[in-house]
Amino acid sequence: MSASTDVPKESFRLSQLIYDTRYRSITIQVIALVLLIGALWWLINNTVQNLETLGKDFDFGFLTQPAGYDINQRLIEYTSQSTHGRAAIVGILNTMLVAILGCALATVLGVIAGVLRLSKNWLVNNLMAVYVEGFRNVPLLLWIILIFAVMTESMPRPSDFRGDEPEATMFLGDSVAVTNRGVYIPRIGFENSIGPAGATWREESTAAIEAGEEEPAEPPSSLVDWLIVLGVLGASIYGARWNTRRANAAQEATGERPTTWHVNLALIVLPTLAVMIALGATVAQPYLRGFNFAEGIHLRNSLIALWLALSLYTGAFIAEIVRAGILAVSKGQTEAANALGLRPGRTMSLVILPQALRVIIPPLISQYLNLTKNSSLAIAVGYMDVRSTLGGITINQTGKELEGMLLLGLFYLVLSLAISALMNVYNNSVKLKER
Amino acid sequence: MSETHAETTRFVRTEMLAEQDPPITEKGVVKWTRENLFSGWLNVILTLLSLYVIYAVLSALLPWFANSVWTAESLEGCREALGEQGLTGHGGACFSVITERWNQLIFGFYPTELYWRPILAFVIFLLGIAPVLFQSMPRQALWASLTAPFLVYWLIWGGSLWGPIITAAGFGVGALAYVLVGKAAGNIVGTISAILLPILFWLFVTGPFVAALSGVLPLEITKVESNDIGGFMLALIIGISGIILSLPLGILLALGRQSHLFIINKVSVAFIEIIRGVPLIVWLFTASLLLNYFLPPGTNFDLMLRVIIMVTLFASAYIAEVVRGGLAALPKGQYEAADALGLDYAKSMRLIILPQALKISIPGIVNTFIGLFKDTTLVVFIGLLDPIGLSNAIRATTEWNGIYWELFIFIGLMFFIFCYSMSRYSIFLEKKLQREHR
Numbered sequence: 073m074s075a076s077t078d079v080p081k082e083s084f085r086l087s088q089l090i091y092d093t094r095y096r097s098i099t100i101q102v103i104a105l106v107l108l109i110g111a112l113w114w115l116i117n118n119t120v121q122n123l124e125t126l127g128k129d130f131d132f133g134f135l136t137q138p139a140g141y142d143i144n145q146r147l148i149e150y151t152s153q154s155t156h157g158r159a160a161i162v163g164i165l166n167t168m169l170v171a172i173l174g175c176a177l178a179t180v181l182g183v184i185a186g187v188l189r190l191s192k193n194w195l196v197n198n199l200m201a202v203y204v205e206g207f208r209n210v211p212l213l214l215w216i217i218l219i220f221a222v223m224t225e226s227m228p229r230p231s232d233f234r235g236d237e238p239e240a241t242m243f244l245g246d247s248v249a250v251t252n253r254g255v256y257i258p259r260i261g262f263e264n265s266i267g268p269a270g271a272t273w274r275e276e277s278t279a280a281i282e283a284g285e286e287e288p289a290e291p292p293s294s295l296v297d298w299l300i301v302l303g304v305l306g307a308s309i310y311g312a313r314w315n316t317r318r319a320n321a322a323q324e325a326t327g328e329r330p331t332t333w334h335v336n337l338a339l340i341v342l343p344t345l346a347v348m349i350a351l352g353a354t355v356a357q358p359y360l361r362g363f364n365f366a367e368g369i370h371l372r373n374s375l376i377a378l379w380l381a382l383s384l385y386t387g388a389f390i391a392e393i394v395r396a397g398i399l400a401v402s403k404g405q406t407e408a409a410n411a412l413g414l415r416p417g418r419t420m421s422l423v424i425l426p427q428a429l430r431v432i433i434p435p436l437i438s439q440y441l442n443l444t445k446n447s448s449l450a451i452a453v454g455y456m457d458v459r460s461t462l463g464g465i466t467i468n469q470t471g472k473e474l475e476g477m478l479l480l481g482l483f484y485l486v487l488s489l490a491i492s493a494l495m496n497v498y499n500n501s502v503k504l505k506e507r
Numbered sequence: 508m509s510e511t512h513a514e515t516t517r518f519v520r521t522e523m524l525a526e527q528d529p530p531i532t533e534k535g536v537v538k539w540t541r542e543n544l545f546s547g548w549l550n551v552i553l554t555l556l557s558l559y560v561i562y563a564v565l566s567a568l569l570p571w572f573a574n575s576v577w578t579a580e581s582l583e584g585c586r587e588a589l590g591e592q593g594l595t596g597h598g599g600a601c602f603s604v605i606t607e608r609w610n611q612l613i614f615g616f617y618p619t620e621l622y623w624r625p626i627l628a629f630v631i632f633l634l635g636i637a638p639v640l641f642q643s644m645p646r647q648a649l650w651a652s653l654t655a656p657f658l659v660y661w662l663i664w665g666g667s668l669w670g671p672i673i674t675a676a677g678f679g680v681g682a683l684a685y686v687l688v689g690k691a692a693g694n695i696v697g698t699i700s701a702i703l704l705p706i707l708f709w710l711f712v713t714g715p716f717v718a719a720l721s722g723v724l725p726l727e728i729t730k731v732e733s734n735d736i737g738g739f740m741l742a743l744i745i746g747i748s749g750i751i752l753s754l755p756l757g758i759l760l761a762l763g764r765q766s767h768l769f770i771i772n773k774v775s776v777a778f779i780e781i782i783r784g785v786p787l788i789v790w791l792f793t794a795s796l797l798l799n800y801f802l803p804p805g806t807n808f809d810l811m812l813r814v815i816i817m818v819t820l821f822a823s824a825y826i827a828e829v830v831r832g833g834l835a836a837l838p839k840g841q842y843e844a845a846d847a848l849g850l851d852y853a854k855s856m857r858l859i860i861l862p863q864a865l866k867i868s869i870p871g872i873v874n875t876f877i878g879l880f881k882d883t884t885l886v887v888f889i890g891l892l893d894p895i896g897l898s899n900a901i902r903a904t905t906e907w908n909g910i911y912w913e914l915f916i917f918i919g920l921m922f923f924i925f926c927y928s929m930s931r932y933s934i935f936l937e938k939k940l941q942r943e944h945r
Contacts, residue, residue, distance in 0.1 A: 090695050101770045108774060115801045122800045193550050194543040195557040209926035210919040211881040213895060218919075221911040445786040451888055463792065473796045481785045481793075488784035 134470040163461030171444040177383035182390025207388035220377035220453045227252040255371040256358035261291035263352025290356035312336040374455035397432035574599030581906035615737015628662040668726040681705035733811040737892030746880040749818040757826025782824035795889040822879040833868035873933035
């Protein structure tokens with residue numbers, strides 16, 4: 073009796089490794105692991121051998137050696153005597169600069185185009201369709217090169233601005249000059265600038281005034297000045313939000329909402345204005361001196377071309393995302409909001425947008441990421457981004473391809489992973505809270 | 508009663524009135540214009556703005572196109588021809604740069620007397636791809652499609668026909684092994700041998716076989732080096748190979764990322780994230796600068812092949828993410844139903860999961876393909892002569908120095924035609940599949 077209920081004891085057979093689902097997954101994984109380790113070993117072994125034959129070693133010492141090349145656009149102090157590491161940081165900052173400018177402009181363009189694409193106006197609707205399809209279906213590289221070519225070959229020369237009847241004029245009340253060498257825009261300087269540059273300027277200008285010269289140089293601005301201004305601005309915005317929260321609490325308690333906008337406006341504008349005046353802010357406009365424009369900020373053609381092309385191109389993609397997001401909110405939501413008696417503006421801000429944003433934000437952020445990665449096309453116009461400094465000139469000068477490309481890849485990888493991580497946090501926070 | 512009634516009712520209409528036209532503002536063009544263009548003050552402003560933009564663009568472009576010169580030898584000649592019409596140098600387009608350099612823009616430096624080969628290859632490609640794209644074509648034609656890649660390769664690069672034939676035979680060996688060994692020793696052993704045998708075949712049998720057969724019957728046409736291939740031909744070769752190769756790889760990666768097997772899952776995730784996190788241009792530089800470090804000393808292979816491999820890997824990571832989205836969007840019941848039917852992993856994927864998941868992911872996949880095709884322009888940075896590289900070269904010559912709009916419009920238009928037709932095809936496919944589903 074007992075023998076028939078006993079499960080027959082199977083001895084383990086080798087074929088079970090393949091045919092038995094209990095063991096098969098382990099077999100497959102072990103094989104995969106062996107193949108992976110083998111492949112990695114093969115690659116590393118080859119690399120070591122090749123490096124030996126070439127007589128190269130694998131170290132990052134070159135980052136502390138002097139770079140010996142110039143970077144025409146820099147956000148921090150840099151000379152050709154600085155190290156390769158600093159050149160890489162200058163490049164990273166330039167990449168971030170064009171990425172941030174591009175993301176801002178692309179969002180504005182994309183939102184406008186996306187909303188207009190939904191307009192009932194046939195003409196506007198189709199015009200936006202032409203923009204979106206035109207930019208989405210033509211390579212970004214072509215746009216960058218085209219805008220660069222237009223900027224360098226079709227814009228007036230600085231000398232065209234000269235004379236009583238110049239061929240070209242500056243825009244916005246003589247403050248912006250568009251030339252074939254780039255765009256010159258006004259700059260804000262601080263008379264009481266904090267730091268060595270400010271002190272030197274004050275000494276020099278007092279000397280100049282005593283000597284009776286008419287036009288002393290425009291005052292400089294330092295990073296500290298801007299940090300102070302931005303800090304005050306941030307604190308004021310925080311104060312304004314506190315005021316709004318107080319108004320919300322009052323509304324909850326009494327049903328009456330105190331008017332907030334004038335207090336908010338004063339809270340934001342007044343302290344910032346006061347700090348700017350205390351620092352002695354002056355606007356330095358570009359003007360023609362010699363063969364070129366002096367003063368103001370010089371935006372090079374490379375930056376302008378890259379910035380505009382990236383923004384227009386990514387803007388077309390963002391337009392489609394915005395359109396899809398708004399279409400994703402069902403019409404019943406609008407109707408329900410109307411039935412509740414909400415005004416159109418409040419319907420938009422309280423009902424449609426929160427739901428549309430849930431759909432819009434994730435692909436929007438991945439477009440920002442694409443824009444940042446696409447900024448490596450800077451190579452086409454000679455903009456000195458991280459690929460041109462660390463991944464370009466530094467590699468050429470030191471012959472450290474392996475290390476340079478590794479660092480470059482790592483920079484982009486860390487950036488992408490960090491942004492994806494942020495996006496996941498956001499996605500979790502806006503996920504529909506169900507059950 | 509009737510009398511009082513007669514007094515109160517003075518008039519009763521006995522016949523119908525003829526139908527009247529709707530008011531002029533409520534019909535035809537006027538109504539359409541009012542509703543679509545002038546329905547509110549904001550719309551009026553937008554309409555006027557758009558009209559101004561259209562006017563500005565057209566008034567600049569139309570004369571420029573109308574006065575264009577198509578037969579000049581250089582930009583100088585172009586300006587002269589325009590001057591004879593009484594126009595300034597910028598009064599008309601100079602499309603003669605396109606007619607003059609047409610062959611170069613399309614074929615690069617491919618030998619002139621062999622132009623018929625890429626053209627024939629393109630026709631064969633179109634014939635081969637048609638049954639894949641349109642289901643109304645006879646299904647048997649798919650077998651003919653399988654031979655197209657080998658024929659196209661042979662026509663473009665030349666050499667002996669035996670190479671492609673024997674390589675194709677390798678796939679035949681694989682299929683044969685799958686059927687025969689699968690019957691004899693079970694499905695899994697069949698699959699393994701279907702992967703291993705062709706590889707062994709290509710490694711050890713192909714070389715001597717090709718040499719022997721070419722000795723008997725050469726079947727050879729002139730060889731063309733990859734360096735000579737350029738222009739839109741290059742963009743198409745890289746783009747199409749990338750598209751065809753990256754789809755299966757992307758699906759495998761997506762399945763790997765969904766897999767419960769720890770190592771396979773983590774390897775797929777790492778591969779996908781690393782590839783996607785770094786711009787293509789960095790990968791292309793890796794292919795041209797670093798690949799020699801990773802391969803055994805002394806290996807050196809075609810730059811174009813390296814680019815195709817890199818572009819394929821790059822696109823496959825993006826496709827993997829798109830397909831993963833499709834897989835995740837399927838209701839869990841589909842997976843469970845497949846299990847309940849007793850299907851094994853391969854069958855459940857092939858018959859139930861993937862057909863549905865791929866259908867959902869079609870728009871994303873086609874978008875990735877469009878991106879890939881546009882990204883082929885980046886090869887200019889590692890020294891391949893794609894259309895943009897050629898346009899830079901043309902602009903650097905003395906004849907055409909200073910020309911840019913005409914070239915860029917032409918190149919942009921060509922890319923637009925390819926990419927736009929791809930996106931239209933994706934919409935067509937989506938609609939067709941939706942109809943079938945109902």
